[in-house]
Amino acid sequence: MADRNDSGGIDFEYFLEDMSYEPSTRVAGAIMIIVGSILGAQLGILLISANPDEILSGNLDSSEDFSDVNGIVNSALEGNNSGGEPIEGVRVRLLSEEGAITGKETVTDSNGRFSIQDVNRKPFLLSFTHPGNNTTKYYFVPGDNAQIVITMSPGNGENVIDTRGESHLSQSVLISTAIAILTFLLGLAGVLGGIEAYRGNNYRRSWWLSFLGLWSRGMIFIGPLLILVGMSLVTLSKGQFSEERSEDLGA
Numbered sequence: 001m002a003d004r005n006d007s008g009g010i011d012f013e014y015f016l017e018d019m020s021y022e023p024s025t026r027v028a029g030a031i032m033i034i035v036g037s038i039l040g041a042q043l044g045i046l047l048i049s050a051n052p053d054e055i056l057s058g059n060l061d062s063s064e065d066f067s068d069v070n071g072i073v074n075s076a077l078e079g080n081n082s083g084g085e086p087i088e089g090v091r092v093r094l095l096s097e098e099g100a101i102t103g104k105e106t107v108t109d110s111n112g113r114f115s116i117q118d119v120n121r122k123p124f125l126l127s128f129t130h131p132g133n134n135t136t137k138y139y140f141v142p143g144d145n146a147q148i149v150i151t152m153s154p155g156n157g158e159n160v161i162d163t164r165g166e167s168h169l170s171q172s173v174l175i176s177t178a179i180a181i182l183t184f185l186l187g188l189a190g191v192l193g194g195i196e197a198y199r200g201n202n203y204r205r206s207w208w209l210s211f212l213g214l215w216s217r218g219m220i221f222i223g224p225l226l227i228l229v230g231m232s233l234v235t236l237s238k239g240q241f242s243e244e245r246s247e248d249l250g251a
Contacts, residue, residue, distance in 0.1 A: 020236050023200075029233030030198035033210045036226030037190025040216020043223075044184025048177065069094070069116040071148030073108050073128060086112025087130060087152060095125040097139070123164050128152060134159050187216035190227060197234045203241040206234060 019025045073090045077083035092114045094104040102124075108114045119142040126148070128136040133152040139162040140148065153159070190213015196206035210231050214224050 020239060022237070023240060025233050026200060026237035026240050027198060029230040029237065030194045030206075032194075032226045032230030032233070033197060033213065034191055034194030034230075036218055036223040036230065037187045037194060037210075037213035037216060039187070039218025039223035039226070040190060040213060041184050041187030041218070043216065043218050044180050044182075044187055047180030047183055065121045066118045067121050067143035069119050069126070069142050069148065070146075071114055071150060073112045073114070073130075073150045073152060075133075076151050076153035086110070087133075088112065090114070090128055090130040090152070092116070093127040093129075094119065095127055097123045097125055099125060136161065139164050183216050186212050187218065187223075189213055190216060194230065197230075200241050203234075203238050206241075207231065210234070 071092075073087045073092075075083050075085050075087050086108070088108055088110045090108040090112070092106050092108065094102045094116055096102060104116050104119070106114050106116055121141060121143050123139065123141050126138040126140065128138065128150055130152060132154055134155040134157045136150055136152060136159045138148065138150060139160075141164060144163070150161075189209045193206050193209025193211075193213055196202060196209060210227055214227050217224060218226075
């Protein structure tokens, strides 16, 4: 029972000391750690499910996977006084990777901008033609770039630009999947830390596993907050762990 100080209030030090001997303190801390870590593990599962297997396997040509193609066409710089202006009236045709007609085409507006809607996310070829300028062939995968920028230069030749090898989509998916799996594992570690605290066996193991669970970020801050409060309660009841009692007896 906590003692009262001279002013009639409860002495905080005695209150904490009483709490440190109460098994319910350790159990409450363990439960908070487990709940916070479960939130983190759930976040990991959600992140994993948000990375479709078809992306990893390269099935980017799904008929249900579309992207809009937007861009701008400018004239090439000539010296210090001319060029770099938007070109109006450039014919922009969407062709297959082999050059076959897809039926989708447009022309640039007065600002040199163009847009082609709902294009399958697989390799395509954009053909840019304009009287007096070299034809530009642009190989790409829709969705890899927010905006395509084309520079046309005077002439009757042909310029070829191939950006298909510059796509980092697969690498990005692999990284995000790895982060999702790590988040799940960290949440699982936190759950194990909470169980260890509930059993009251090994304080150090419980603390480190719970610390790992902090980084699972369940519900952004709610999960880590629960784990932090739980770790504080477990630390307060540190003397209840069998490991700590054995060390005290050995001393």
